[in-house]
Amino acid sequence: MTEIRFSGYGGQGIIRCAMIAGKAFSVVEGKHTTMTQSFGPEARGGACSSQLVASDERVLYPYITKPEVLVCMSQEAYEKYEPNLRENGTLIIDKDLVKPNSQKRKIYSVPATRFAEELGNRIIANLVMMGFFTAITQFVSPESMKKALPGLVPDRYLDLNYKAFDKGYEYGLKVLEEEKKS
Amino acid sequence: MKKNKADPKGVLTGTHFLDGDFSLAEGALAAGCRFFGGYPITPSTETAERFSERIPRVGGVFIQMEDELGTMAVLIGASWAGKKAMSVTSGPGFSLMMENLGLACMLETPLVLANVQRGGPSTGLPTLTGQQDMMQARWGSHGDYEIIAISPDSPQECFDFTIEAFNLSEKYRVPVLVMTDECVGHMHEKVVIPPAEEIEVSERKLYKGPKDQYLPFKPDKDGIPPMVKAGDGYQFHVTGLTHDERGYPVINAECQDWCVRHLVDKIKNNADDIIQIEEDQTDSAEVVVVSYGISSRVAVRAVNKARKEGLKVGNLRLITVWPFPEKRIRKLAKDVKAFVFPEINYGQVVHELERCAGGQCKVVGVPHMGGGVHNPDDIYKVIKEAAK
Numbered sequence: 001m002t003e004i005r006f007s008g009y010g011g012q013g014i015i016r017c018a019m020i021a022g023k024a025f026s027v028v029e030g031k032h033t034t035m036t037q038s039f040g041p042e043a044r045g046g047a048c049s050s051q052l053v054a055s056d057e058r059v060l061y062p063y064i065t066k067p068e069v070l071v072c073m074s075q076e077a078y079e080k081y082e083p084n085l086r087e088n089g090t091l092i093i094d095k096d097l098v099k100p101n102s103q104k105r106k107i108y109s110v111p112a113t114r115f116a117e118e119l120g121n122r123i124i125a126n127l128v129m130m131g132f133f134t135a136i137t138q139f140v141s142p143e144s145m146k147k148a149l150p151g152l153v154p155d156r157y158l159d160l161n162y163k164a165f166d167k168g169y170e171y172g173l174k175v176l177e178e179e180k181k182s
Numbered sequence: 183m184k185k186n187k188a189d190p191k192g193v194l195t196g197t198h199f200l201d202g203d204f205s206l207a208e209g210a211l212a213a214g215c216r217f218f219g220g221y222p223i224t225p226s227t228e229t230a231e232r233f234s235e236r237i238p239r240v241g242g243v244f245i246q247m248e249d250e251l252g253t254m255a256v257l258i259g260a261s262w263a264g265k266k267a268m269s270v271t272s273g274p275g276f277s278l279m280m281e282n283l284g285l286a287c288m289l290e291t292p293l294v295l296a297n298v299q300r301g302g303p304s305t306g307l308p309t310l311t312g313q314q315d316m317m318q319a320r321w322g323s324h325g326d327y328e329i330i331a332i333s334p335d336s337p338q339e340c341f342d343f344t345i346e347a348f349n350l351s352e353k354y355r356v357p358v359l360v361m362t363d364e365c366v367g368h369m370h371e372k373v374v375i376p377p378a379e380e381i382e383v384s385e386r387k388l389y390k391g392p393k394d395q396y397l398p399f400k401p402d403k404d405g406i407p408p409m410v411k412a413g414d415g416y417q418f419h420v421t422g423l424t425h426d427e428r429g430y431p432v433i434n435a436e437c438q439d440w441c442v443r444h445l446v447d448k449i450k451n452n453a454d455d456i457i458q459i460e461e462d463q464t465d466s467a468e469v470v471v472v473s474y475g476i477s478s479r480v481a482v483r484a485v486n487k488a489r490k491e492g493l494k495v496g497n498l499r500l501i502t503v504w505p506f507p508e509k510r511i512r513k514l515a516k517d518v519k520a521f522v523f524p525e526i527n528y529g530q531v532v533h534e535l536e537r538c539a540g541g542q543c544k545v546v547g548v549p550h551m552g553g554g555v556h557n558p559d560d561i562y563k564v565i566k567e568a569a570k
Contacts, residue, residue: 019199022199027198033370033371034369034371035370035371036368036369060480060482062369062479
């Protein structure tokens with residue numbers, strides 16, 4: 001069983017991240033996930049988190065207890081959720097939006113929002129992050145992730161979303177490569 | 183009972199990643215529901231949202247009503263016009279619907295109402311879970327009546343059980359409540375929607391006799407009166423007042439006796455056909471954990487842990503909460519040491535369990551006030567204590 005939390009602020013597509021990963025794992029790969037979400041009353045800007053419990057068998061308890069993967073796309077989310085990450089858990093952050101205040105963990109960082117802006121629209125920062133997340137965690141294959149996208153992002157932006165995913169994925173592979181070297 | 187294959191127009195065949203709220207709507211559309219009236223309320227709003235997008239595409243009607251009183255009234259009207267009708271709500275809205283829910287029972291009107299429960303009382307916890315409307319589901323409207331309530335524990339079951347709710351409702355001419363909760367409503371999981379030809383849907387019995395001889399409340403041999411569609415040329419009268427077979431008010435004790443017995447007995451006498459429960463290792467059990475809805479998933483974790491330690495623990499899940507599986511509980515109560523009943527409330531359906539156990543074994547509730555689901559360890563501790 002794997003427990004994953006995606007976090008940031010409302011409007012970044014945080015809930016969408018868990019929906020894409022959850023659909024890829026359960027619908028595309030035929031296993032089981034339960035996705036839950038928590039957010040404030042604001043439409044945008046409030047702290048926001050989505051959680052995924054993934055398993056080869058049916059998930060009984062729907063909520064995460066101590067996640068092994070934490071994705072943070074805002075400082076507030078990092079400060080709120082980092083202490084709950086498992087001891088040897090994987091922490092993934094947006095390099096420009098989160099300034100970690102402790103170096104005791106291994107941190108994987110990607111300038112997701114900056115890359116998205118370079119691709120023409122910061123709204124796809126979450127897909128850059130999903131690409132990076134897929135490379136680092138190997139939670140599902142990149143092909144499964146891409147198969148999950150139709151229906152979860154507007155059709156007219158599908159290609160742009162694929163591009164964003166690839167950008168993050170390739171960056172993730174590069175980070176892993178460098179990690180191996182050092 | 184007439185069973186048909188589902189109309190493919192409403193069936194979104196395929197494997198989806200859906201939340202419970204959306205799945206309620208998809209189940210309804212698959213069952214042939216073509217009328218939705220409602221007043222959106224958290225955490226059930228997504229169901230209304232889904233209906234508003236989907237039902238016009240399959241030839242149905244979506245109306246956002248002025249409030250929940252009007253909502254129940256419009257469902258009754260739509261149902262008497264021949265449509266399968268549904269609404270969805272949560273605690274505060276459920277309270278407002280109680281008066282006309284009683285009218286629907288009195289008029290023997292098939293309809294389905296889902297309650298995506300949140301923590302109460304009053305406005306309570308709009309965005310967090312609860313199972314605190316379970317007794318209201320049974321007794322919320324005034325007077326004596328019987329109702330059917332079923333409780334799904336996953337988005338898949340929100341789909342499956344809503345179809346079942348419509349089938350029971352059409353068969354018994356009674357409102358059926360789908361008692362889900364915020365956790366299931368907002369949780370996304372894989373939902374498999376089968377091809378239309380694999381989905382069986384029931385249709386209400388329609389009266390076929392001479393137009394001037396229709397009696398809207400005259401039971402057939404099976405105890406259920408056939409219906410007609412308003413607008414098809416039949417002249418008939420329905421009223422919330424105590425009425426005879428013709429549907430006209432008769433205000434005396436004899437007619438009240440006939441009327442109320444009929445409303446109650448048509449469900450009571452068919453309890454075996456209506457009630458669905460799931461049992462696992464109850465035959466050899468010393469302790470049986472009884473649960474429904476989201477709590478039944480969490481309970482399995484506690485049961486598994488207890489079994490690992492060698493405790494003889496069975497699991498009994500109420501798919502149908504109302505009517506309550508009285509017969510089965512009475513029988514089990516003779517053989518077990520204790521029942522353990524986790525609910526996300528301060529103890530509601532556990533009282534019914536206690537009544538049916540009749541002092542033959544211990545009955546221990548595991549209350550949770552709402553806002554979240556049980557920690558499986560809390561249920562486990564009670565199982566362990568009860569097994570002593």
